[in-house]
Amino acid sequence: MYTLPVGYFKFHKDAFINYQLNRWYSLGFTCKEDIEKVGKEIKTFEDYVRGFIRLGDEALAEKRIRNAAFYYRAAEFLVDPEDKQKLALYNKFLELFYQGFVEDGIEQHKVAYAGGFLPVMRLAPKGGATKGTLLAFGGFDSFIEDFYCMWAFFAEAGYEVLAFEGPGQGGALRTYGLPFDHDWEKPVAAVLDHFKVRDAALLGVSMGGYWGIRAAAFEKRITRVIAFPPVYDWMEMAGGFNRELVDLLMKARGLMNWMVKMKMSNGKLRHTIKQTLYLTKKSEPIEAVEWMLGMNKDHLHSRLVTQDVLLAGGEHDAFQPPMLMEKQRKALVNAKSVTVRIFTKAEHADQHCQIGNIGLALQVMSDWLNTK
Numbered sequence: 120m121y122t123l124p125v126g127y128f129k130f131h132k133d134a135f136i137n138y139q140l141n142r143w144y145s146l147g148f149t150c151k152e153d154i155e156k157v158g159k160e161i162k163t164f165e166d167y168v169r170g171f172i173r174l175g176d177e178a179l180a181e182k183r184i185r186n187a188a189f190y191y192r193a194a195e196f197l198v199d200p201e202d203k204q205k206l207a208l209y210n211k212f213l214e215l216f217y218q219g220f221v222e223d224g225i226e227q228h229k230v231a232y233a234g235g236f237l238p239v240m241r242l243a244p245k246g247g248a249t250k251g252t253l254l255a256f257g258g259f260d261s262f263i264e265d266f267y268c269m270w271a272f273f274a275e276a277g278y279e280v281l282a283f284e285g286p287g288q289g290g291a292l293r294t295y296g297l298p299f300d301h302d303w304e305k306p307v308a309a310v311l312d313h314f315k316v317r318d319a320a321l322l323g324v325s326m327g328g329y330w331g332i333r334a335a336a337f338e339k340r341i342t343r344v345i346a347f348p349p350v351y352d353w354m355e356m357a358g359g360f361n362r363e364l365v366d367l368l369m370k371a372r373g374l375m376n377w378m379v380k381m382k383m384s385n386g387k388l389r390h391t392i393k394q395t396l397y398l399t400k401k402s403e404p405i406e407a408v409e410w411m412l413g414m415n416k417d418h419l420h421s422r423l424v425t426q427d428v429l430l431a432g433g434e435h436d437a438f439q440p441p442m443l444m445e446k447q448r449k450a451l452v453n454a455k456s457v458t459v460r461i462f463t464k465a466e467h468a469d470q471h472c473q474i475g476n477i478g479l480a481l482q483v484m485s486d487w488l489n490t491k
Contacts, residue, residue: 235295258326348432
């Protein structure tokens, strides 16, 4: 089992960049000194990319393979989808990742899906008798390798871990050309079928918390589900007037498309829109907005969830705040049980996906699974 750092640090004055820097550190396979150094140099997204590539090159020269892998991954994260560096960095990350963890006995599989394949990482349970199967995945533009510290934790705790990339993620998109699809019960069923699993717990990380609830609504081989954290419906954070305004603007497609393009002068929004179009294989900015709005409470079908559910999140989560967690809790009217765990700043775990104290979150999840 890997020891994960504790603490959410001020690596950068910009909240978004600071979160990303803390993310790579908190996941356990980077050096704090390196993150501090690159944080001082970043003024633009281009600085961020150049800085992490340089860290990767330095780590590789010093044969710090795991560090190098995650520095190249960190760089890839903010590379423009149209830049050829993006795929090159992805391939470099994968090569170094599996080289760096070669002694861990990671199995790589691929599951046939929609004319392509879903990459799957299988970890055998450590120690004695298995506690069962844990199906796991990340969110948005994540790779299964990003969260290896989590998968390794559960394998050490006695679970067979099947971590996979769904359509639009990692190699499912980059290698096999599969664009995103919110109907996550379909890739979940494909993985369960391939490995002949009849009963599994499910862990969805970040936006994966939404897809995990959706999958559980339709796939009853999932018996326990952890949304880490839930999304529910982003428009629920907007007032009634704003929701009506968005509905109206979405019908005026030309105007809405122009408005989104104008707002893409903001670097963070531009990254989000372009990355969404890349993952969905779409072209117009309004299509990225439609994809985001597609993650809504009606599509979720919370009433169909009959399993035990753990909703876990941070009190200061800037991406999926506690307000949405509470709405999700109330919507799970037919769940066998619903447990809510909100992590705090005092625990160094109040940020999105408990960056700052992932180890605590993993222990809470493990304890909950043991009780169910």
